[in-house]
Amino acid sequence: MPFDTIIATRALTKRYADVTAVDCLELDVRRGEIYGFLGRNGAGKTTTIRMLLGLIRPSSGDVSVLGARIVPGETSVLGSVGYLVETATAYPNLTVRENLDIQRRLTGAPRASVARTIERLGLGAYADRRVGRLSLGNKQRLSLARALLHSPDVLVLDEPANALDPAGIVEIRELLQSLATEQGVTVFMSSHILGEVAHLADRIGIVHDGRMLEELDAEELHAKARAYVEVGVSDPGRAMGLLRAARFAHIERITEGGAEGGSDILRVFDAEERASEIARTLLDAGLELTQLTPTREDLETYFLRLTGGAS
């Protein structure tokens, strides 16, 4: 394993009876990078995260964190890991401060870390409130506080932006960025908010049906994201025929604004340099053109294309 690889999985597999939740997963997360782990529901993200933390035992393959092989029950390396698994949970009859005090005692963090983390996560007004009376967003903040309390070298976060309001999402994004860039903390995060991952992650792994479909950084995403021209036209069906006849090979017709009352638009791929030719072809045929926008797939569109999702 390279020296700067902080999280590594090798042929990591988890089977439940006849279901393979994670299938020969290989990934490497480097020191100080923010790694976005993407996948649809049931893709194997949370199962992978549970194996990273020794909560479940792989059926085969290995997982290592900070160079140490993770074996359930052997948790010494986890002192350097902060984590948030699935939903934000804490002891409901204890206050925010008491919940963090439990984490402090069990991770050996200094006493001052509780007050510092409460301040850092903006929980000061709720420090002495019982967790059972907190909003979902503040429970999420508490879970993030628990993950950060002992100043870990690695953060494993399952949907860290869950239940946060837009201001909270920006705040956590900035916090994670500063931890990675200023303190060299490695962040492994799963998320379904693709725009958030695109903003934050240095590298992205896309998992589907338990398998790693693709690992890429921002430059690779730009290179792989397909360019297309979005065309709004009065008669999309006739326009498709005209464009095909003009040797535009790859055209998709999609409905925007829902099935009822939506309008069809065309996506003409590999045609950024030929937008004027598209316009001329359609206008010469007497069609009315309402939109002509050269564009490029964003992470969401790329993700959906890769995982066989909508559009």
Next chain:
Amino acid sequence: MIRAVLATEFLKLRRCKVTWGTLGGLSLAPLGLALFMWILREPGRAAQLGLLGTKANLSGLEATGPAYLSTLTIVFGVGGMLLLPFIVAYLFGREYTEGTAKNMLALPVGRHWFVAAKLVVAAVWWFVLVVVVLAEAMLIGLALGLPGFSAGMMASSAGNALLAAAISFLLVPVVAWITVVGRGYMGPIAFAIAGMALGNLFGKTGWAEFFPWSIVPLMIGMVGSPQTLPTASYIVLALTFIAGTAATIATLRLADNAQ
């Protein structure tokens, strides 16, 4: 490490309604028993007040100090076989029902420490309950002025009750194991009820001294007359404690903790 884990386990008990609920529940038992004794002793006045004198008479009990104290020992034995498993099921099961097991088990703390600390908390909780309710029962017994209620008998009865409470505790690691396997409260509570029923059933056979859940009923006189336990019974109880604890630790270490 055990000190840190113990401190957190006691912290988790703070403001816990279950703690006070179990104390309230068990402290009602001597009051109920005292009422029973009073009805037996004063059937005329009890009838005037509309209390069930006939049913009290049908119980076969007498309003005497020995009857009061021997029934009290049975109360602690039954408490140990039903209430104590509930306490243990709560301590282990809350981590699953409150969704905190995943947080706890990924900490840099050996999982055996959590098992040890929760069993220590259960023991402390249970013995505080027993001592408080025993003191309450003795005061009520003195206040009733039952015939044959002597200091020597009180000491002997308190000793039996504490022994029954201690023996009951040796059975609870099995309850802890069922809780972590089932990840909730229903399994261990059903098991405790089944254990009590089976204990009474086996208690009437020649194997009662060797079946863990028959040993407490045998000792306190729930099945026949109270008996002094043979050494083999203590060995069976010790093995049950060790096996239950080892199984709980092994389940937390080896099984998937997917909840």
